[in-house]
Amino acid sequence: MRKSTIAVVFGLAGLVAGLLLSNRLSAAATTSYGEDRAQIEDLQARYLFALDFHDPQLYASTFTADGILDYGEGDVKGREAIIKVIAGMPGNRPSPPTSSGGFGHYEDELLKVNGQWFFTKRKIYNEGSARWQYKGSVNPAW
Numbered sequence: 236m237r238k239s240t241i242a243v244v245f246g247l248a249g250l251v252a253g254l255l256l257s258n259r260l261s262a263a264a265t266t267s268y269g270e271d272r273a274q275i276e277d278l279q280a281r282y283l284f285a286l287d288f289h290d291p292q293l294y295a296s297t298f299t300a301d302g303i304l305d306y307g308e309g310d311v312k313g314r315e316a317i318i319k320v321i322a323g324m325p326g327n328r329p330s331p332p333t334s335s336g337g338f339g340h341y342e343d344e345l346l347k348v349n350g351q352w353f354f355t356k357r358k359i360y361n362e363g364s365a366r367w368q369y370k371g372s373v374n375p376a377w
Contacts, residue, residue, distance in 0.1 A: 271352070275345065278352045291321040298354045299346055305358040307366050338362050 266274075278297055285293035295314040298304065304311040304320065311320050344356040362368055 266350075271347070274352050278345075278354070282354070282357075286321075289321075289324075291318040294318070294321045298357070299348065302354050303356040304354075305356070307359065307361060307364050 281293065282297045285291075285297065295317040298314060298317060301313055302317070304317050306320075311317050339359060339361040341360070342358040343354055345352055346355045347353075
């Protein structure tokens with residue numbers, strides 16, 4: 236009976252210590268809403284600069300290793316595949332930036348990995364593509 240009591244006491248002490256350590260690590264790893272938002276805005280800016288300056292490696296680095304890019308031609312999965320697609324896109328020049336000629340919107344899925352935000356999936360609705368162009372006659376925003 237005595238051995239069981241000692242095991243329970245040590246077991247409870249270990250549980251309490253584990254909870255305290257877990258709470259301390261969780262508190263250190265959390266960020267505020269404002270910090271997360273700023274990091275996500277930075278991610279989006281890096282993505283656009285990589286596109287404007289035709290830097291396929293930087294572009295792909297904004298995605299998780301198994302991230303998915305859907306630019307209207309089907310899913311492109313993984314950084315290496317994304318690099319290959321971006322490197323092969325016509326009309327991209329290192330400078331000056333030319334993205335002002337395109338417009339559309341994105342649907343994003345994001346994941347925070349080791350304190351850094353990445354796209355897990357980015358779907359691009361490019362209004363320059365006939366597939367994505369608005370077909371109505373009235374401005375949908377009004």
